Amino acid sequence: xxxxxxxxxxxxxxxxxxxxxxxxxxxxxxxxxxxxxxxxxxxxxxxxxxxxxxxxxxxxxxxxxxxxxxxxxxxxxxxxxxxxxxxxxxxxxxxxxxxxxxxxxxxxxxxxxxxxxxxxxxxxxxxxxxxxxxxxxxxxxxxxxxxxxxxxxxxxxxxxxxxxxxxxxxxxxxxxxxxxxxxxxxxxxxxxxxxxxxxxxxxxxxxxxxxxxxxxxxxxxxxxxxxxxxxxxxxxxxxxxxxxxxxxxxxxxxxxxxxxxxxxxxxxxxxxxxxxxxxxxxxxxxxxxxxxxxxxxxxxxxxxxxxxxxxxxxxxxxxxxxxxxxxxxxxxxxxxxxxxxxxxxxxxxxxxxxxxxxxxxxxxxxxxxxxxxxxxxxxx
Amino acid sequence: xxxxxxxxxxxxxxxxxxxxxxxxxxxxxxxxxxxxxxxxxxxxxxxxxxxxxxxxxxxxxxxxxxxxxxxxxxxxxxxxxxxxxxxxxxxxxxxxxxxxxxxxxxxxxxxxxxxxxxxxxxxxxxxxxxxxxxxxxxxxxxxxxxxxxxxxxxxxxxxxxxxxxxxxxxxxxxxxxxxxxxxxxxxxxxxxxxxxxxxxxxxxxxxxxxxxxxxxxxxxxxxxxxxxxxxxxxxxxxxxxxxxxxxxxxxxxxxxxxxxxxxxxxxxxxxxxxxxxxxxxxxxxxxxxxxxxxxxxxxxxxxxxxxxxxxxxxxxxxxxxxxxxxxxxxxxxxxxxxxxxxxxxxxxxxxxxxxxxxxxxxxxxxxxxxxxxxxxxxxxxxxxxxxxxxxxxxxxxx
Numbered sequence: 001x002x003x004x005x006x007x008x009x010x011x012x013x014x015x016x017x018x019x020x021x022x023x024x025x026x027x028x029x030x031x032x033x034x035x036x037x038x039x040x041x042x043x044x045x046x047x048x049x050x051x052x053x054x055x056x057x058x059x060x061x062x063x064x065x066x067x068x069x070x071x072x073x074x075x076x077x078x079x080x081x082x083x084x085x086x087x088x089x090x091x092x093x094x095x096x097x098x099x100x101x102x103x104x105x106x107x108x109x110x111x112x113x114x115x116x117x118x119x120x121x122x123x124x125x126x127x128x129x130x131x132x133x134x135x136x137x138x139x140x141x142x143x144x145x146x147x148x149x150x151x152x153x154x155x156x157x158x159x160x161x162x163x164x165x166x167x168x169x170x171x172x173x174x175x176x177x178x179x180x181x182x183x184x185x186x187x188x189x190x191x192x193x194x195x196x197x198x199x200x201x202x203x204x205x206x207x208x209x210x211x212x213x214x215x216x217x218x219x220x221x222x223x224x225x226x227x228x229x230x231x232x233x234x235x236x237x238x239x240x241x242x243x244x245x246x247x248x249x250x251x252x253x254x255x256x257x258x259x260x261x262x263x264x265x266x267x268x269x270x271x272x273x274x275x276x277x278x279x280x281x282x283x284x285x286x287x288x289x290x291x292x293x294x295x296x297x298x299x300x301x302x303x304x305x306x307x308x309x310x311x312x313x314x315x316x317x318x319x320x321x322x323x324x325x326x327x328x329x330x331x332x333x334x335x336x337x338x339x340x341x342x343x344x345x346x347x348x349x350x351x352x353x354x355x356x357x358x359x360x361x362x363x364x365x366x367x368x369x370x371x372x373x374x375x376x377x378x379x380x
Numbered sequence: 381x382x383x384x385x386x387x388x389x390x391x392x393x394x395x396x397x398x399x400x401x402x403x404x405x406x407x408x409x410x411x412x413x414x415x416x417x418x419x420x421x422x423x424x425x426x427x428x429x430x431x432x433x434x435x436x437x438x439x440x441x442x443x444x445x446x447x448x449x450x451x452x453x454x455x456x457x458x459x460x461x462x463x464x465x466x467x468x469x470x471x472x473x474x475x476x477x478x479x480x481x482x483x484x485x486x487x488x489x490x491x492x493x494x495x496x497x498x499x500x501x502x503x504x505x506x507x508x509x510x511x512x513x514x515x516x517x518x519x520x521x522x523x524x525x526x527x528x529x530x531x532x533x534x535x536x537x538x539x540x541x542x543x544x545x546x547x548x549x550x551x552x553x554x555x556x557x558x559x560x561x562x563x564x565x566x567x568x569x570x571x572x573x574x575x576x577x578x579x580x581x582x583x584x585x586x587x588x589x590x591x592x593x594x595x596x597x598x599x600x601x602x603x604x605x606x607x608x609x610x611x612x613x614x615x616x617x618x619x620x621x622x623x624x625x626x627x628x629x630x631x632x633x634x635x636x637x638x639x640x641x642x643x644x645x646x647x648x649x650x651x652x653x654x655x656x657x658x659x660x661x662x663x664x665x666x667x668x669x670x671x672x673x674x675x676x677x678x679x680x681x682x683x684x685x686x687x688x689x690x691x692x693x694x695x696x697x698x699x700x701x702x703x704x705x706x707x708x709x710x711x712x713x714x715x716x717x718x719x720x721x722x723x724x725x726x727x728x729x730x731x732x733x734x735x736x737x738x739x740x741x742x743x744x745x746x747x748x749x750x751x752x753x754x755x756x757x758x759x760x761x762x763x764x765x766x767x768x769x770x771x772x773x774x775x776x777x778x
């Protein structure tokens with residue numbers, strides 16, 4: 001049992017923390033949000049120059065070869081700064097899929113560009129009616145000789161607006177809802193037949209919807225064994241979810257700190273409002289949730305790269321459940337404790353609160369994770 | 381970063397498991413599992429078994445006869461013992477007054493009291509709460525007036541757990557009524573058979589006799605029975621309360637209770653299927669199990685911090701709150717699992733020594749009683765609201 005960071009991990013954390021603090025003030029963040037791209041290309045460049053876009057990528061492809069703990073450190077600091085860059089969507093989730101499913105040629109061609117930050121990926125897996133389930137794929141791919149033709153739609157692809165290459169799931173066999181028969185394709189967003197509608201999300205990042213109309217994909221664009229990728233999609237989604245826990249934890253810590261500071265400074269009835277017991281107890285409850293969320297983020301980080309097993313999936317679902325619930329609780333309490341000021345666009349807390357609440361709409365909500373845990377519940 | 385035990389600790393865990401499998405009497409484990417109250421004899425039998433192995437005073441330093449375990453080993457032992465269905469030790473002697481005597485007592489007190497605790501000769505109870513001093517412990521009114529080599533004690537203690545079995549009581553008494561509440565208190569060790577001490581049972585809502593009132597009517601207590609200085613009893617009390625608060629997440633106990641609940645849910649039927657397959661009930665089980673896992677990991681983090689030289693801070697208040705809520709939630713689900721069969725209140729069948737035929741089944745008899753009994757968890761040892769005050773003050777600095 002050892003919860004300490006190694007020296008190398010500690011350095012990584014310090015470096016990230018400094019970078020975010022120095023270059024990602026709330027004011028800057030809001031101007032990045034309002035920019036053309038919806039994030040900071042300059043900050044992305046800085047991450048790339050310091051090798052940080054390569055943290056989750058294998059060393060063989062020019063990355064840092066980080067595991068669950070390194071991804072946790074990365075995402076936690078980015079979460080603290082409410083950073084908008086598609087690190088989780090591209091470098092962790094989509095690159096993870098490519099690393100696991102891609103053949104040597106695909107990996108050698110693409111991953112070094114991802115590690116260096118030159119090429120951004122996004123996984124387009126969900127559809128309007130899939131409700132967080134990766135097996136509800138209606139989008140179809142039809143094979144003709146060596147070529148596949150993709151038709152259908154993909155919905156709310158986070159990071160998809162800025163992606164240079166998309167990983168699109170499509171059905172090559174079976175019926176909608178079958179875990180079998182799902183395949184994954186590399187699709188260039190400017191390929192013929194692709195329509196990309198981009199928009200901002202309420203919690204900050206950009207996403208897009210995709211319309212695919214007979215989009216041609218050659219043999220080199222098929223990732224993994226056709227029809228057999230579902231378990232990998234699920235595994236990588238769980239891995240990304242573990243990293244999302246860390247992003248939420250960073251944001252929770254920041255929301256907690258902002259609220260605590262406010263209780264100590266805001267005066268009402270002739271004293272700081274933190275002197276009132278009703279408010280103290282709310283704050284103590286938040287601290288309790290934060291404690292559990294911290295524990296489960298660590299657990300998730302330690303399990304994220306374990307080989308697939310029911311035990312891993314069960315505990316990752318548990319982690320996501322605790323963090324999703326804690327995130328909403330802390331967001332709602334933080335707004336309440338701030339009063340009106342917590343509801344204003346110009347104050348950072350409000351944007352943390354939005355991110356924390358909407359976290360449950362990325363990669364599965366409380367009920368999704370509770371159900372998953374219950375499905376895997378051990379009878380004794 | 382890793383969550384696994386070291387090979388040494390893993391070996392220790394196996395040793396503990398082996399010992400428990402062999403040494404824990406099945407009749408005692410069964411009573412614990414079924415949520416029954418244990419008698420004095422049950423407690424003493426288990427204490428003797430542990431003492432013989434040298435594992436009774438697990439928290440004591442080796443110099444005083446403890447096994448010299450690390451923080452992690454103590455935790456493993458507590459977890460494994462609870463999971464095996466061992467009764468939770470009655471802590472007033474071995475884990476409450478003993479550390480105070482070790483920390484603040486005279487050599488004579490250590491030489492006299494500690495061996496008697498270890499051997500089980502003395503059964504201690506706690507004289508803290510009073511009718512007017514519950515969560516506000518510093519409001520104690522029981523008076524002790526110095527007369528030569530004696531204190532003369534007058535007043536009343538209440539909620540004295542298992543006082544009916546005790547021959548000793550440690551008390552907070554007021555020696556200076558003029559001082560600020562926390563500064564006029566003294567820590568006294570009193571013989572329960574001293575003239576003027578009387579005890580009266582309080583029946584709790586489950587019909588059980590677990591707690592008592594203890595009355596002091598001009599009880600003469602030798603000054604030699606004072607621990608620490610006069611008017612410095614609050615220091616002892618605070619020291620003791622931190623001891624009391626560290627193990628209170630009760631993860632091992634909750635794990636055992638959850639395993640029992642799952643077993644019951646596997647046998648109880650709903651719509652012709654075992655209750656554990658009912659989607660709604662299963663989600664409720666899942667939720668409490670997830671929370672227990674989160675508290676377990678948090679406990680491990682605190683242990684690791686303590687092992688690394690830190691002190692268990694006010695984080696243990698968080699664990700006390702969460703841990704008690706989980707235990708209460710499990711007892712709620714057990715009651716719920718039994719449907720209408722939780723209603724019959726047959727006190728003879730709740731009795732720990734009942735050997736007859738159960739009206740329905742053994743696990744149903746005490747389930748509702750136990751649920752009500754466990755409401756105490758969020759009240760005692762500093763109520764959960766007091767814990768939140770501690771968090772606000774110590775961690776949040778509000």
